[in-house]
Amino acid sequence: MIEYQKFILKNGLRVLVHVDTSTPTAAFNLLYDVGSRDESPDKTGFAHLFEHLMFGGSKHIKDFDTHIQRAGGENNAFTNSDMTNFYMTMPAQNLETAFWMESDRMLALTIHKKALNTQRKVVVEEFKETTLDEPYGDIWHHLGEMAFSTHPYRYPTIGKEPAHIEQATLEDVKDFYKRFYTPNNAILVIAGNVTFENVRFLAEKWFGEIPAGEKYIRNLPQEPPQTAQKRKILKQAIPVPAIYMAFHAPARLAADYHATDMLTDVLSTGSSSRLYRRLLKEQRVFTEIDCYQTGTADAGLLVVEGKPAEGVSLEKAEAAIWVELDLLKTELVQSVELQKFKHKLESQQTFGDIGALNKAMNLAYFEWLGNADWINNEIDAYLKIEALDIQMVAQKYLHEWNCSVLYYLPEKVLE
Helix, strand or coil, X not given: CCCCEEEECCCCCEEEEEEXXXXXXXXXXXXXXXXXXXXXXXXXXXXXXXXXXXXXXXXXXXXXXXXXXXXXXXXXXXXCCCCEEEEEEEEHHHHHHHHHHHHHHHHHECCCHHHHHHHHHHHHHHHHHHHHCCCXXXXXXXXXXXXXXXXXXXXXXXXXXXXXXXXXXXXXXXXXXXXXXXXXXXXXXXXXXXXXXHHHHHHHXXXXXXXXXXXXXXXXCCCCCCXXXXXXXXXXXXXXXXXXXXXXXXXXXXCCHHHHHHHHHHHHCCCCCHHHHHHHHHCCCEXXXXXXXXXXXXXXXXXXXXXXXCCCCHHHHHHHHHHXXXXXXXXXXXXXXXXXXXXXXXHHHHHHCCCHHHHHHHHHHHHHHCCHHHHHCHHHHHHCCCHXXXXXXXXXXXXXXXXXXXXXXXXXXXX
């Protein structure tokens, strides 16, 4: 049980506090409800660009990292299709430093031509390194566009193309900042050796006077059902062939999300999972294989990906995967097999929630989903899943007409 207290400032900032006196540290996690799904089709990559811009300096703080280091802390951030998350850990007695710094860049981020040009170069270079120069690095550019025809999940978080960032104007960037980086579009969680009273005082002191922004109403285009299989073959300079199979899957809050998630565990979590044990160890069809679902706010994808063993064609590899998927639709998962994964989930949750930062991140995540209380009910949702539930979601989602298949073939052997 993770206990917490919550309050909301007049400007709409939600603040959650988890007290843990067993640690000398405190975690500061600030989640903004903005991701790549909120970008315009001709201005993709902006949420990721802002992850970088937020470290470029604000009105009273020119060098973010220096102040963090002086406070004995560490900081980082991540952006995905649904959210942007900034986090820090530091000795609890220095926590006010985090409040000062985060409030300053929420209120007065430095957005001028020099800062934009600097971070634009960083982001474009990252795009080249991770997408253009990395084998299989452009997977989500292709898989997203195959699976989604209208929803903005069709574009990867890093952006559709470098030109969208290269051509971003100061006005574009300032508008994006004004729209999304506001207290009423954020969730702050403090976890660690703190008191509720002190956190409330610091939140009021540093964030209380920041004006609320205009309420953002998300109105995204809904993805129509897929009715026919989509296929694509890419020839690139890659070391070995690879296959990606993407099925439309439930949204994070959908009723059958947990059963679908358990289905992916049965297929590929651990050495006893079906794809690993049968297709990699026993039949030796693959050298690598994995299965996961994206777990996005809106309906996402369940992906099976793998690299066939030498001499095994992608067609044969795909056929072997379909055999395993079809078995889930026709045969119930054995109770022993199911219990094994439930026990593993219980262990992962127990040990995964130990650190203050993990607790802060998870509380922010569930509050963003709709209710931080769900953090304590999540494991129960998995434990209630029965074999029939897994069979039903397999029958619902694992069909050829609901699948996009992408083949990577080597253009030449890399040396």
